[in-house]
Amino acid sequence: MTVSGIDVASYQSTDYSTAGLSFVMVKATEGSSYVNPRHAAQVATGRGHGLVVGHYHFARPGSMTAQVTYFLQHAAPGTGDVLALDWEDAGVSGAEKDEFIKHLQAASPAHRVVLYCNRDFWLNRDRTSFCGDGLWIADPNAPAGHPQITHPWTFHQYSETGGVDHDVANFASAAALRTWASKGHAPAYEPFPGVAWFTVGRRSPIVAAMHDRLVAVGCNHYQSSANKDVIGSGDIASYEAWQRKYNAEHHKGWTGAALKWPPGKETWDALRVPNV
Structure with a gap:
């Protein structure tokens, strides 16, 4: 079973529809000089509607450690948020991909860290199958939840409609996704006072x-x-x-x-x- 979500960047509205969604992945940064100007508002929309929130960084050639620092500074992830590396630039090697993920895991141990890439990068550029806590695979040629890879996957970006990318997460329920994202420690909410x-x-x-x-x-x-x-x-x-x-x-x-x-x-x- 899967649960539904979307991913958004500066091209999408801050007031996107959350109907039927359990999560949203929001672009935060790119390289060491770009911040999505809508990131904070898009994150707030997801939080306001009770979605699991993810932040992703589009890696560019250059220092991976510097990009991790830049990403965390501007993403400002909260408890239970997911962090993702967007690996699409052919100038970023597989070794640098691994370096980024490992440094991000060390710098932010409370958060799940996943790798986003398309099927071509995963099958033809990757050499280690290292994806941190999970693989977010882009395969629009496959039905939702059935990407054409043999490696276990956590998220599948399967289509783009209405200017928005659509994804599914490989969890039986939104609650299961939230528990995984928070590493088994549910975010603290005020109990019902009576x-x-x-x-x-x-x-x-x-x-x-x-x-x-x-x-x-x-x-x-x-x-x-x-x-x-x-x-x-x-x-x-x-x-x-x-x-x-x-x-x-x-x-x-x-x-x-x-x-x-x-x-x-x-x-x-x-x-x-x-x-x-």
Whole structure:
């Protein structure tokens, strides 16, 4: 079984559709002098919709260690993010590919590191089959999830439609992908504090974190961000919008009180409020 995702660069919108997706790979850097100007916003869109986020670096001839440093500086990966080397430039040798991956693994041990390349590079330029924690293979001539290689693969870029590259990940579920990406350590989210906790006027950094997440998932019914750490009418309206959105996207069939304040555990857990 597989789960679906896309990869984006500066050519794509920052407000890309996330419907049906479990992950997004975002171009961060290229060589030692280029940063995708949309990287931060494209990452924020993925995070806001609960996707596993990946960052990739397009390698150019030159110092691999310098490019790793440049990549990490500008990608600023978070917990559970995936890092990828994009190996497409024929001026970058297979040995340099290996050097980049090994240096990146050493420099960022908390993250999964994968290799992206097309089928020609993998079959005809690679000499070691070294791909870090996984191979992200580009093979648009094969059906999704069936790249024409014998080596185990983790991601398959299989098509480009509507100006967006489409991928699948070789995992049974989005949860399995997230667990792999975080190396078995799930990102820390605030546990559900209980229905009685959600009283108007309560001040807490958890409320501010909830505010930010509701804005990120497109349920912003706030008049302002002043006193965002205090539960108020904006939180109620925004959270009820989130409940309606979750209900529709997951076909829950909820009605009446199930869509009203206060929050319930299921929608709270799905909102993924960061642990503060």
